[in-house]
């Protein structure tokens with residue numbers, strides 16, 4: 001896959017939510033350009049629109065206005081089926097609550113997305129084992145989520161995203177359910193993935209202690225982008 005200069009570029013994003021008679025303008029005209037192979041973190045006060053922005057940039061939520069180009073594709077002009085296929089092929093996701101299947105072992109959690117991509121048998125097994133090894137969990141291949149710590153669960157979730165070798169990895173509050181030490185481990189892992197796999201990692205966080213690990217920090221306030229700072 002040829003990489004374009006900006007992995008993600010979004011122009012004039014607007015989004016509001018209506019509940020009853022009240023309409024809240026959550027995003028009020030945001031432009032963002034995310035560089036390839038970097039860890040970019042979006043920060044901002046609660047309710048400022050960070051998760052909404054991440055959802056729009058990752059193809060999960062349609063903006064009211066504006067455009068998003070990802071890997072050269074005009075995301076919101078794709079049909080729902082094309083968008084699903086694009087997300088499956090190019091994007092990985094990590095969530096605050098890990099979203100692991102309770103009944104599956106760590107290895108099985110990783111084999112599932114590969115199966116959706118038509119990869120099975122030995123090639124799938126060796127990819128899954130490599131991804132678990134990369135997050136330091138080879139010894140936990142047969143464990144189910146209930147047997148894992150929070151930090152280990154999040155590392156399985158990262159391996160599950162990584163096993164597809166996606167160009168983009170989206171992380172919504174990936175450390176907020178973790179203590180500080182495990183939070184640092186997870187963010188360092190995300191940074192290493194950006195550097196070594198040349199994956200574009202875009203995350204949302206509340207945790208100011210993580211910012212030193214980012215290549216770039218984008219600050220959102222009241223639905224607007226207020227600063228965009230390169231750290232390295």
Ligand SMILES: Nc1ncnc2c1ncn2[C@@H]1O[C@H](COP(=O)(O)OP(=O)(O)OP(=O)(O)O)[C@@H](O)[C@H]1O
Nearest residue numbers: 017018019026044045046047048049050051052053
């Ligand atoms: N599906 C929805 N329906 C109605 N309102 C929504 C919806 N999603 C988000 N909102 C509202 O939009 C605003 C911004 O939400 P968003 O989750 O994007 O902010 P955030 O900056 O990520 O906040 P936090 O840091 O607290 O997670 C909030 O006021 C929220 O209640």
